[in-house]
Amino acid sequence: MLAAALLAASAPRSEAQNTVLNIVQELRFKLTGYYQMSPTENASTFFRHAGKVSISNNDIINLLEPQVNIIFTSDARLLLIRGTPVDLTPRVVIRDRFEGEQFDTDVTEYFSAQIFVSIEDTKINKNPLKGSGVCYEVVSFELNLTDVNFRIQGLGNMKVSTGKHEGDPVAIVHTGKVEASGSGEYQVSVLSGVVPVALFGTVQISGKDVKAMTE
Amino acid sequence: MRSGFVLKLCGFGTFALFALILVSPKATIAPPAEPEASIAEEGVVPSDQENWATSDLPLSANSPATSIGRVFTGNGEPAQAEDPHETSRNEEHQANVEARVAELLGLSGKTDRRSMDTLLAEVDSPDQEIREAALDAISQSANRSVIPELLAIAEQTQDPGLKRAIAETVEFLKTPTLTEVLEGQVHQ
Numbered sequence: 359m360l361a362a363a364l365l366a367a368s369a370p371r372s373e374a375q376n377t378v379l380n381i382v383q384e385l386r387f388k389l390t391g392y393y394q395m396s397p398t399e400n401a402s403t404f405f406r407h408a409g410k411v412s413i414s415n416n417d418i419i420n421l422l423e424p425q426v427n428i429i430f431t432s433d434a435r436l437l438l439i440r441g442t443p444v445d446l447t448p449r450v451v452i453r454d455r456f457e458g459e460q461f462d463t464d465v466t467e468y469f470s471a472q473i474f475v476s477i478e479d480t481k482i483n484k485n486p487l488k489g490s491g492v493c494y495e496v497v498s499f500e501l502n503l504t505d506v507n508f509r510i511q512g513l514g515n516m517k518v519s520t521g522k523h524e525g526d527p528v529a530i531v532h533t534g535k536v537e538a539s540g541s542g543e544y545q546v547s548v549l550s551g552v553v554p555v556a557l558f559g560t561v562q563i564s565g566k567d568v569k570a571m572t573e
Numbered sequence: 574m575r576s577g578f579v580l581k582l583c584g585f586g587t588f589a590l591f592a593l594i595l596v597s598p599k600a601t602i603a604p605p606a607e608p609e610a611s612i613a614e615e616g617v618v619p620s621d622q623e624n625w626a627t628s629d630l631p632l633s634a635n636s637p638a639t640s641i642g643r644v645f646t647g648n649g650e651p652a653q654a655e656d657p658h659e660t661s662r663n664e665e666h667q668a669n670v671e672a673r674v675a676e677l678l679g680l681s682g683k684t685d686r687r688s689m690d691t692l693l694a695e696v697d698s699p700d701q702e703i704r705e706a707a708l709d710a711i712s713q714s715a716n717r718s719v720i721p722e723l724l725a726i727a728e729q730t731q732d733p734g735l736k737r738a739i740a741e742t743v744e745f746l747k748t749p750t751l752t753e754v755l756e757g758q759v760h761q
Contacts, residue, residue: 386681388712390748412748414713416682420752432682505755544755562709564678 381440381521381531382567385450387499389413389510389559391542411555418469419452421506425468430454437462438471438563439571442521442529446473450499472498474511476532480518487527491518497536499561508542510557523568531568536561670702677706681713689719696726697735704735708742717746 395407415436423429434454441448449466473495480491498511516534520527539558545551677695680688692714695707711719720743727739 384678386678386709386713388709388745390745391751409754410748411751411754412715412745413751414715416713416715417751432684435682506751544751562678564675 377570377572379442379523379528379568380571381442381445381529381565382569383438383440383531383533383563383565385415385436385438386562386564387413387415387418387436387559388562389538389557391508391555391557393544393553393555413557413559418501421501421503422452422465422468425503426452426463426465428452428454428463442568444476446476447471448473468503469499469501472500474498478518478530480530482530487520487530489518489520489530492516493518493532493534495532495536497538497561497563498540499538501542506542506544508540508544508555508557510538510540510559510561512536512538512561514561514563516563519566521566521568523570529568531566533564533566534562536563670700673700673703674706677703677710681710683710684714684716689714689716693719693722693726696723696739697730697732704738708738712742712745715746715750720746 389412391411391413392408393411395409397407398405416432418436419430419434430452431454434452437451437453439449439451448471449464450469450471451462451464451466453460453462455461475494475496477494478491480489480493482489493514493516495514495516496511497514498509500509501507514532514534514536516532519531519533521529521531523529538561539556542555542557543552544555545553673695677692680692683689689711692707692711695703696711698704698707711723723739723743723746727736727743730736730739
């Protein structure tokens, strides 16, 4: 509540009607999935095998390309766009460059994020605005596609700091690593059908930039 | 004569007893150590202590803020008096670390040799945040050609934590990616 009051007092007043300040952060997924492979057996023993698969940003971006009809470059990045002062349903965006021009593609419809709870243990200097401390956040990410879907959730022990807009401190920002786990399904092939997957790993949320965006 | 001797003996005994009482060390009770009077450096100051901090009465050894006990930081540690020079140095160091971490994470997904060399050079950095950032960026690259170099770094280091982190990164790199599995590049 104190952070909200401070931000309301310190946020610059925009001339435009719908220009808002958003915290732009980068997401990095490092997940490992276990799925059930075809069983084998011999004369005396029946074997069930667990297959292993890794999922990182490249894999997620590759899966989203057909949904948005864009082939992204290898420099494409997954971003989390959070409104200020508090945003429990931030947007997920893929940022890339085409012919030198930066462009963002909102993929929240297919890959969404939700912050269930955010508990701060912080010290916030009022003037100038400066935040420090820790924040405990429960965050979930959900990929919802025809051939692949998963949902992971975890607790992040986040570091609290100050986000700046054009050099001025304007927002309290949370960065850190979320230890996440969950489950999903993917279609190995038409013949094999859908295979359930158990997932665990980390999601790194980094960056303290605050940008003015027209919405 | 015998009674005289007894009287002298009693008198000497009394004198000796009195002398012992005078000479014996007195047990003293040390004054209790004064609790920390400073406000917690980190963490929220409880509302009742905030009132004392802003009141007209100065904090003293007998004030409620100090008589109840120590003020704890948000992570359960007693508050320490701030050294402004040390705080400034720590902040500068932390800013440098954050800048370097941001540079390394910016190389995530890159597979060119120069980027890999930059990341590999920081895998055994003395700063843990920088080491983690380098290994995370290498994991994102899915570049399996750096596995031998990672194993060489693990062989040379004595740090069990770093050995374990490198082993996890190598294991992640060796694991088939979801893209490879979906494209049928990995036989089930």
